[in-house]
Amino acid sequence: MPRGEKQYNSIRIKMTIQAPIPFEERPQDSGDVMWRYSHNPIIGRYHIPSSNSIFNSAVVPFEDGFAGIFRCDNKAVQMNIFAGFSKDGINWDINHDPIEMLAGNTEMIESDYKYDPRVTFIEDRYWITWCNGYHGPTIGIAYTFDFQTFYQCENAFLPFNRNGVLFPEKINGKYAMLSRPSDNGHTPFGDIYISYSPDMKYWGEHRCVMKISPFERSAWQCTKIGAGSVPIKTKDGWLEFYHGVINTCNGFRYSMGAALLDLVDPSKVLYRTQPYLLAPAELYELAGDVPNVIFPCAALSDGEKIAVYYGAADTVVGIAFGYQQEIIDYIKENSL
Numbered sequence: 001m002p003r004g005e006k007q008y009n010s011i012r013i014k015m016t017i018q019a020p021i022p023f024e025e026r027p028q029d030s031g032d033v034m035w036r037y038s039h040n041p042i043i044g045r046y047h048i049p050s051s052n053s054i055f056n057s058a059v060v061p062f063e064d065g066f067a068g069i070f071r072c073d074n075k076a077v078q079m080n081i082f083a084g085f086s087k088d089g090i091n092w093d094i095n096h097d098p099i100e101m102l103a104g105n106t107e108m109i110e111s112d113y114k115y116d117p118r119v120t121f122i123e124d125r126y127w128i129t130w131c132n133g134y135h136g137p138t139i140g141i142a143y144t145f146d147f148q149t150f151y152q153c154e155n156a157f158l159p160f161n162r163n164g165v166l167f168p169e170k171i172n173g174k175y176a177m178l179s180r181p182s183d184n185g186h187t188p189f190g191d192i193y194i195s196y197s198p199d200m201k202y203w204g205e206h207r208c209v210m211k212i213s214p215f216e217r218s219a220w221q222c223t224k225i226g227a228g229s230v231p232i233k234t235k236d237g238w239l240e241f242y243h244g245v246i247n248t249c250n251g252f253r254y255s256m257g258a259a260l261l262d263l264v265d266p267s268k269v270l271y272r273t274q275p276y277l278l279a280p281a282e283l284y285e286l287a288g289d290v291p292n293v294i295f296p297c298a299a300l301s302d303g304e305k306i307a308v309y310y311g312a313a314d315t316v317v318g319i320a321f322g323y324q325q326e327i328i329d330y331i332k333e334n335s336l
């Protein structure tokens with residue numbers, strides 16, 4: 001039965017009741033368009049017994065609360081994805097065992113590792129994308145109806161690719177996915193592309209969406225960029241939170257920006273932030289297994305408020321808040 005529907009006396013009734021998204025008002029001393037949850041990080045590195053770190057994870061409304069797909073690296077630093085559940089989007093029960101996939105629209109595909117999941121509901125089920133180890137990183141796809149049983153489908157692309165993010169509805173009758181062609185290492189380059197599929201199996205019509213910025217115009221996103229959250233549909237366009245990277249003498253620094261993509265043709269960027277929305281500044285973002293990383297993988301919106309979930313320093317999970325229209329206005333007024 002689709003999300004939000006319940007069986008009552010043999011009559012299917014559409015339920016519109018959904019848990020409120022996590023939110024906290026802007027601190028009084030802040031003039032920023034987005035701000036951090038005061039109790040960040042919401043998930044610590046040792047949240048489940050096996051974990052070395054939990055970060056770069058995605059959440060979605062589910063039943064009367066939320067479900068999530070979490071990247072948990074274990075103490076052998078093997079990367080895998082785990083399902084989790086929450087009533088309020090802040091306090092999470094994460095399964096102690098990783099997701100076991102069943103074969104979906106193809107035979108079982110080998111998977112050396114899984115990391116950086118995204119999740120979205122399309123039509124009748126939840127779709128998960130992640131960075132799948134198949135002779136190097138590429139985009140894995142699976143679906144679930146209940147976050148108990150998962151069906152793994154064809155990889156979307158040849159290696160090497162990362163940051164595969166599905167749109168939450170078909171566009172012109174096709175599934176649409178943002179991704180970032182990359183290399184087998186820590187990829188010192190990267191732009192965002194869009195691809196389409198009629199069936200979640202065969203992907204094509206690859207178009208470039210967004211490239212890195214010239215250093216002198218917006219250096220925080222001058223080395224590589226990658227899609228972050230599932231895009232949010234607004235009257236001003238698809239609102240997409242993405243990460244941007246600068247290579248410094250001390251390594252990569254990951255920050256978060258946002259873009260508005262055309263509703264009908266999302267390969268067209270309408271506006272895109274020149275200043276970042278969030279950059280590593282708090283201790284849990286500056287220090288961890290990989291210092292100086294803010295890596296958004298999900299955004300919840302109730303049409304007015306927004307909560308972005310991000311990995312911090314490749315170690316923990318944090319949330320940042322904002323008002324949707326303020327963020328949109330900010331992107332337009334501060335566009336690259």
Ligand code: BMA
Binds near residue numbers: 186295314
């Ligand atoms: C990227 C991915 C992410 C990670 C980031 C910073 O290449 O591996 O999982 O958060 O680097 O280390």
